[in-house]
Amino acid sequence: MRDVQEIKSRVRHISNALFNTYPEAACSLNYQKPLELLIATILAAQCTDERVNIVTKELFKKYPDVYAFANANLEELEQDIKSTGFYRNKAKNIIGCCKKLIEQYNAVIPDNMEDLLTLPGVGRKTANVVLGNIYSIPGVIVDTHCKRLSNRMGLTENEDPVKIEQDLMEVVPQKDWTKFSNSLVYHGRAICDARKPKCEKCPVSQHCSFINKN
Numbered sequence: 001m002r003d004v005q006e007i008k009s010r011v012r013h014i015s016n017a018l019f020n021t022y023p024e025a026a027c028s029l030n031y032q033k034p035l036e037l038l039i040a041t042i043l044a045a046q047c048t049d050e051r052v053n054i055v056t057k058e059l060f061k062k063y064p065d066v067y068a069f070a071n072a073n074l075e076e077l078e079q080d081i082k083s084t085g086f087y088r089n090k091a092k093n094i095i096g097c098c099k100k101l102i103e104q105y106n107a108v109i110p111d112n113m114e115d116l117l118t119l120p121g122v123g124r125k126t127a128n129v130v131l132g133n134i135y136s137i138p139g140v141i142v143d144t145h146c147k148r149l150s151n152r153m154g155l156t157e158n159e160d161p162v163k164i165e166q167d168l169m170e171v172v173p174q175k176d177w178t179k180f181s182n183s184l185v186y187h188g189r190a191i192c193d194a195r196k197p198k199c200e201k202c203p204v205s206q207h208c209s210f211i212n213k214n
Helices: 004-021 034-043 049-062 066-070 074-080 087-105 124-134 144-152 161-171 174-190 209-213
Strands: none
Touching: 004 161, 004 174, 034 049, 034 066, 034 087, 034 124, 049 074, 066 087, 074 087, 124 161, 124 174, 144 161, 144 174, 161 174
16 A cells, blocks of 8 residues: 655655755756757657757757648658657657647647647657746656656556656655656666666665665
């Protein structure tokens, strides 16, 4: 049985430690406009942010706005984003997403979850990235780091991203949802590695279920 109050108590300590350790934690995708963040986040599925940033450096010059992406040649766009993986599906989604933005949303990215989820290629993770970083609407962003760390720390026992999101929303204060998610990414890269976590250097080790079990 999930002890919500116990987890909330640990989350307060974990949050304080993470926020103090990674005060600079923010979205690591490079973008200058809301559309660029949306496209970059779609590309980031099953791909590192580092690789996406390499690709988008030229991509955003070639396709400077929503109309350029909407009218892109599918095969050409596939080649432009090929190194991010799953490029055929991503290219199709990007073009479809931009066409829908023009046709239904006056080329403006929606500021709510319901409308964002109607866009091709946009799931809850992508929507929360956009809402948190563009519109300052807090959201729990369940990427690979968040999934791994929240399970290791004992904040959830679920593997399904939607259920993990719900579990974290229950124990993390709403104002911290985006900040907490970004901090988990930084911590996952620096300390809580998938294969060899550096538990001896971890600032949250005393509040982590993984180290207590091991």
